[in-house]
Amino acid sequence: MGDELEIACGVFAAINYDNRPIFPYIYWGMRAQNHRGHQSHGFLTYFDGKFHIHRSLDLVPKIKTSAIQEWFGRLPGNLGIGNVRYTTSGKCDEKSLVKGTQPVTASRKGLKLAVSFNGNVVNTFQLKKEICKEFPRFSYECDSDLICHKLLIEYLKGKDTESAVRTCMKEIDGAFSVACINQDGDFFAFKDPHGIRPLCAGHSEDNSTYAFSSETASLDINGFVRDFELEPGELVKISKKGFGRKKLVSGQRKAFCAFEFAYFARPDSRFDTKYVYEVREDFGRNLVWENPAVVKDAEVILSVPETGDDSALGVHEASGLRWERASRRHRYVTERAFILLSKDRSPTIDRKINILAPKIKGKRIIVTEDSIVRGDTTRVIVEKLRRMGAKKVFVFVTFPRIIGPCLYGIDMATYGQLIGAKHSTEEIAQIIGADAVCYQSLKGLVKATGLKQDELCTGCITGKYPTPLAQTIADEMKKRFLQGYEETERLYETESAIPEASSNTD
Ligand code: SF4
Numbered sequence: 001m002g003d004e005l006e007i008a009c010g011v012f013a014a015i016n017y018d019n020r021p022i023f024p025y026i027y028w029g030m031r032a033q034n035h036r037g038h039q040s041h042g043f044l045t046y047f048d049g050k051f052h053i054h055r056s057l058d059l060v061p062k063i064k065t066s067a068i069q070e071w072f073g074r075l076p077g078n079l080g081i082g083n084v085r086y087t088t089s090g091k092c093d094e095k096s097l098v099k100g101t102q103p104v105t106a107s108r109k110g111l112k113l114a115v116s117f118n119g120n121v122v123n124t125f126q127l128k129k130e131i132c133k134e135f136p137r138f139s140y141e142c143d144s145d146l147i148c149h150k151l152l153i154e155y156l157k158g159k160d161t162e163s164a165v166r167t168c169m170k171e172i173d174g175a176f177s178v179a180c181i182n183q184d185g186d187f188f189a190f191k192d193p194h195g196i197r198p199l200c201a202g203h204s205e206d207n208s209t210y211a212f213s214s215e216t217a218s219l220d221i222n223g224f225v226r227d228f229e230l231e232p233g234e235l236v237k238i239s240k241k242g243f244g245r246k247k248l249v250s251g252q253r254k255a256f257c258a259f260e261f262a263y264f265a266r267p268d269s270r271f272d273t274k275y276v277y278e279v280r281e282d283f284g285r286n287l288v289w290e291n292p293a294v295v296k297d298a299e300v301i302l303s304v305p306e307t308g309d310d311s312a313l314g315v316h317e318a319s320g321l322r323w324e325r326a327s328r329r330h331r332y333v334t335e336r337a338f339i340l341l342s343k344d345r346s347p348t349i350d351r352k353i354n355i356l357a358p359k360i361k362g363k364r365i366i367v368t369e370d371s372i373v374r375g376d377t378t379r380v381i382v383e384k385l386r387r388m389g390a391k392k393v394f395v396f397v398t399f400p401r402i403i404g405p406c407l408y409g410i411d412m413a414t415y416g417q418l419i420g421a422k423h424s425t426e427e428i429a430q431i432i433g434a435d436a437v438c439y440q441s442l443k444g445l446v447k448a449t450g451l452k453q454d455e456l457c458t459g460c461i462t463g464k465y466p467t468p469l470a471q472t473i474a475d476e477m478k479k480r481f482l483q484g485y486e487e488t489e490r491l492y493e494t495e496s497a498i499p500e501a502s503s504n505t506d
Pocket residue numbers: 196256257258259260405406407408409410457458459460461
């Protein structure tokens with residue numbers, strides 16, 4: 001489970017052509033994706049030319065049978081979009097969180113748009129300036145507002161959907177996977193030209209319902225068939241005839257987030273051909289092949305549930321070592337470590353994970369971890385294993401050492417919070433108290449995903465970011481970090497801190 005990180009958002013959107021209410025599909029789609037954002041959730045349906053919206057904080061709620069009719073009444077129509085969100089932009093106080101809850105809407109001169117978005121916009125200031133010319137009182141609490149208003153401005157210029165989306169793709173720097181409904185009930189989705197965040201399309205077996213989803217698990221929960229992952233720079237419109245696909249921007253390399261495979265996505269989701277759990281098993285196998293001396297010294301494998309489980313199976317299969325299932329998650333304890341004070345982390349781990357001391361006492365253990373970001377959680381786990389009598393603790397980390405921030409929607413936006421930006425692998429082992437830390441190699445990571453290296457974003461592990469402004473900002477951040485500048489906030493949200501970068505969007 002590494003350090004508890006958050007992703008920006010999860011998107012699910014669907015239309016039914018038999019005029020059946022769409023809300024149940026959206027609801028289940030969002031329930032299946034609550035791991036992508038738990039601070040707020042929202043549903044929006046389209047009926048009779050109007051948007052009907054429910055937005056609220058926290059997890060997608062359980063709905064009592066007695067309340068179902070009320071929900072249907074509140075969210076009528078056969079077309080809708082939903083979102084779960086964790087904030088990686090804007091403020092985090094309760095008022096801002098409520099304001100930043102998606103889906104968002106914007107309207108002007110009879111034109112209207114609703115947007116559900118996953119990702120992160122990097123050229124926020126340039127966009128805000130442009131939007132404020134048309135909407136002088138514009139303020140925003142999430143990047144979805146930027147996308148929604150930018151798209152509306154392009155519509156106001158008389159452009160059609162295709163042309164408006166193309167302009168957005170060309171002028172917005174960042175990661176964006178977006179589902180939209182406009183005033184006419186047109187239903188469409190698109191991805192940024194690098195395809196950084198996931199978004200797939202699927203349909204019901206009777207062909208009456210079509211959907212877009214951040215992850216395939218949300219199609220599965222609805223009994224839908226996955227059709228395809230949207231291409232980078234692709235616009236997909238849905239009509240009665242099915243999907244209308246068009247690549248609007250090309251010539252830029254695909255850069256799918258490599259971290260989705262290691263940490264964020266559900267193991268039972270798939271991107272292209274492989275399920276995420278299969279990729280994680282390969283991560284485990286590769287760690288064995290690349291660290292024979294450590295494997296020879298170890299006696300038993302322990303996984304940190306639940307994101308370490310799949311790689312533990314790979315380690316077990318490739319090494320022949322016993323995978324001791326002696327670590328279990330307390331199933332209904334769901335509080336997140338990061339919302340508690342740092343001094344509370346240790347007891348939080350104790351409350352969340354039960355490790356059976358007699359099974360590890362006196363043993364030399366390989367522990368599988370998905371990633372190390374701050375290092376706090378891994379350190380606490382290693383300490384706990386030592387307290388319980390483990391003789392040696394080797395940490396196998398399925399994601400390579402994180403050396404830089406993410407500017408595309410993962411909650412690690414500064415160098416200062418990254419143990420891997422400040423310390424070598426050996427130093428990290430010392431800090432967390434492990435006998436050795438073995439990171440996934442970049443080559444092993446790429447091979448396991450089934451993609452080519454130049455089809456992945458590896459910004460946080462290589463320092464090479466796929467979009468120009470993100471690279472400029474990351475370089476500036478690194479310079480300041482090395483000079484001892486204290487990063488108190490996300491630099492790309494601090495205009496005065498990066499004047500030259502904030503106006504550069506080439
Ligand atoms: S920088 Fe890292 S976490 Fe962010 S999109 Fe790229 S690979 Fe994913």
